[in-house]
Amino acid sequence: MAGLLPRSLLRASSSIAPRQAALFQSSVRAHKLSQRIYAQSSLKSYPRGFTTFPPKQQYRTHTYDSGDGNPPVKIQIQEPPSFFTRALRFTGRVLGGILIVTFGSVIALVIYEPDMIVATEAVRMAMHPEEGISDERTLEIEAYIQNHPMVQKFRDDPSLIETRPHLDIPTLLRPNVLTAGVLTGPDRIAVPPLVFADGEGKKLFAILHVGEQLCGHPGVIHGGLLATLMDETLARCCFPALPNKIAMTANLDVNYRAPCKANQFVIIKAETTKVEGRKAWVSGRLESLPVPGVEGDGKLLVEASVLMIEPKNIGPLMREVSHKKLTSGTPSAAIGSA
Structure with missing residues (x-):
């Protein structure tokens, strides 16, 4: 005063x-x-x-x-202000500074780097091509797969069940899943793989398209990506045959037979060869998808075999997750495709 x-x-x-x-x-x-x-x-x-x-x-x-x-x-x-008053003022100034920096950064990104804000939208576009929100090239890829004679053949087989496992992953979690998020999008894995399986863990077929942004050498798909696709697909094949429908890779053996060129459709064929308790052995082939009208299999590109082992004591956890999904109204078919 x-x-x-x-x-x-x-x-x-x-x-x-x-x-x-x-x-x-x-x-x-x-x-x-x-x-x-x-x-x-x-x-x-x-x-x-x-x-x-x-x-x-x-x-x-x-x-x-x-x-x-x-x-x-x-x-x-x-008298000088109390310690509580000074602490409250300091906290308010710190929070105010954080809010100003945060909002300023968002505004700057919107103005100068708009692509960073909508990066996850590209994943959403690629994961739902049937909704009509994808780019023209992605829609062409989806239409080619849907109308391919081999897909029609699988659909006519009553022993096979058609699924798209990546779409069973919650939308918020997809960006953190390698093959459903980071590797998904235009010029990469443009649409989620279309999967046909027998439901008993014996055989599985997956059809997908690999784009030019997945190359290791110019025009040739990276061998590490092919190993990842084989690992994931062969594992998914044996899941239904295991006690708790889940396992982790213990050993993966990959043999590359020919270069896999970019911008082509491929098919992965998997078969469970042996199951012992928590262990499952699966073998598979990655081939080029035959051109419509051409008889026989496509060109063999990769061969692989894998040993999958179900983690110990995973049963109670999986039963708890399954119970939560059932009580929340999640279809039972989606539970086994985790």
Whole structure:
């Protein structure tokens, strides 16, 4: 508050003469009276019904006695804010700075890097080509797969069940799944693989398209990607044959027979050869998808075999997850395709 006297003057006031102490006390009273008059006049300048509340400040009254029989002098000194008040102010400033930086960064990204904001939309477009929100090339790939004679042959087989396992993964989790998120999109795995399986864990067929952004050498698909596709597809083949419908790779053996060119359709054929308790052995082939009208199999590109082992004590966890899915209304067919 303006007009308060410094501490040094207050200490000095204890040794002043009686007459000077009386003058000092009268000056303090006059100062308080002038402040009260100023406050009342300032409130009259505002419209009727409008009131202002000055910031609340803490004061402590100090009494100084000169010891000469004169009345003691009382002075109010402003105290510093409490620790809680200072901590609250500091926290508010920090949070305010974080909000300003966050909103500023978002605005900057929207203006200068809009592609970063809508990056996940490309995954969504590729995962739902049937909704009509994909680009023209993705729709062409989807139409080719849907109308291929081999797909029609699989659909005519009553022992095979048609699924798209990637679409069973919750939308929020897909960007964190390698083959359903990072590797999915235009010029990569444009549409989710179309899978036909017998439901008993004995055989499985997967058809997909591999784009030019998946290459290791120019125009040739990366061998590591082919191994990933074989690992995932062969594992999915044996899941229904295991006690809790899930397993992890213990050994993967891959043999590359010919270069896999980019921008082509491929088919993966998997077969479970042996099951012993929590263990399953699966073999498979990755071939080029035959051109419509051409009889026989496509060109052999990759051969692989895998040993899958179900983790110990996974049963209670899987039963708990299955129970939650059933109680939430999730179809039972989606539970075994985790």
